């Protein structure tokens with residue numbers, strides 16, 4: 001393998017240790033992250049569990065609200081409303097997707113901007129677009145931290161983000177385009193014509209489409225940084241958007257999967273929770 005491995009696990013540990021120190025210096029206030037999970041999806045339960053474990057390591061407290069898969073819209077909204085009104089809760093994360101039949105939009109609308117540790121509400125997304133300070137989606141933040149940590153040049157670089165989800169692709173494109181990061185960003189998606197040619201232009205490629213191993217070695221410019229955010233469930237387990245083994249022979253940097261952007265998402269969620277607590281006057 002020729003590419004430098006971008007190790008999300010070790011950077012996560014570093015970030016969490018830093019958070020623990022900061023919280024200790026604040027006098028160890030009870031900073032609380034609340035998660036809401038509807039249904040009994042296995043992987044979602046695992047992610048949520050891991051979020052709670054890491055919150056503890058950062059010196060935070062956490063709360064979980066699990067609802068049955070057949071919970072009604074009103075029941076889900078009641079839980080979120082209660083957390084929104086509870087001054088001892090600083091961050092609220094509603095695990096997406098919600099089961100079929102539930103509309104996420106009115107649920108997310110109930111999260112106050114200062115508790116929106118996922119950066120998904122209209123207020124948070126609006127602030128991001130308008131370049132105002134606010135909470136930003138954790139996975140895109142994690143991608144930026146990895147690029148920074150490994151000194152991947154971004155200014156003037158061509159970045160191609162494959163996937164346009166509101167959770168990852170869209171906010172990440174905006175962040176890469178920001179002053180200070182200064183990449184030239186292309187948002188590619190399922191209707192992009194000649195995807196291979198578009199990706200081949202990129203100095204930074206982010207796979208965030210959820211299409212198993214769609215980014216192949218022939219699509220990658222030698223020396224490019226390749227970041228895998230994709231999560232596809234296959235019979236062989238969870239598979240990323242990047243054809244890792246072959247791409248690692250071409251790329252300059254590459255994230256492993258697992259061990260790349262997943263752990264970074266959790267680290268940045270906790271970072272956002274501390275920011276949220278401070279926004280609330282802690």
Ligand SMILES: Nc1nc(=O)c2c([nH]1)NC[C@@H]1CN(c3ccc(C(=O)N[C@@H](CCC(=O)O)C(=O)O)cc3)C=[N+]21
Nearest residue numbers: 046047094095096097118258259260261262263265266
């Ligand atoms: N409102 C909301 N916010 C989210 O941030 C959110 C969400 N909904 N829905 C689902 C996705 C997925 N997600 C992951 C988090 C951590 C890992 C992670 O830590 N993965 C480990 C492996 C874990 C395993 O193998 O199960 C790794 O990549 O090393 C993966 C995926 C957050 N998401």
